[in-house]
Amino acid sequence: MSAFRGREAELAATVREAFGVELPTTPKRSVSGPVAFAWAGPGRWLASSSAETDFSTLPVAVSDQSDGRAVLSISGPKARETLATLISLDLHPRTFATGDVALTHAASIAVTLWQADDAPTYELVCFRTFAATLWRWIVHAGMSREIDAKLG
Known part of the structure; x- marks a missing residue:
């Protein structure tokens, strides 16, 4: 969603x-119950909800992306290391923590990435047409990390 010009405070x-x-004004994600808002640039947010939610009353331009985007989740003890092979970001906990958001690329696919919790659990949002390819890259990266660990 994009705030109407001059109406950011009202939004x-x-x-x-x-x-x-609170709407994040920096690369963060704010969550309250089933509703979340991820910063997507100045005056822009990716609004999501795990329940039926009406965002139409907000003073914003809303573009429904529910059919055009996919959310992939990766968690566990090797999640950070696996994603580090696909993303050029420092995912160390001191640098990228729960609630942090990045607009980046994973294996050359544009993604919105956030850390959902301290497990760590990461969620990647991409265009739906790239989701299967991205998932295969994540699986491949995870398998490579496992093989490296066994060989090392």
């Missing part, structure tokens, strides 16, 4: 009142 107040969450 922030409406989101705070309607969902009990």
Whole structure:
């Protein structure tokens, strides 16, 4: 969603009142219950919900991406190391922590990435047409890390 020009403060107040969450103004993700807002650039957010949610009352331009995007989740003790082979970001906990968001590329596929918790669990949002390819790259990277560990 994109805030209407000059109405960012109104949008922030409406989101705070309607969902009990602060809109992030930096590369962060704010969550309240089933609703989350991930920063996607100045005046832009990726709004998501695990429940039926009406975002149409917000003073924003909404572009429904639910059919055009896929969310992939990766977690576990080797998640950070696996993603590090695909993404040119420092995912060390001191640098990229729970709630942090990055607009980046994973194996040359544009993604919005965030760390959902300290497990760590990462979620990657990409265009749906690239989801299967990205998933194969993630699996391949994980298998390579496992093979390296056994050989090392």
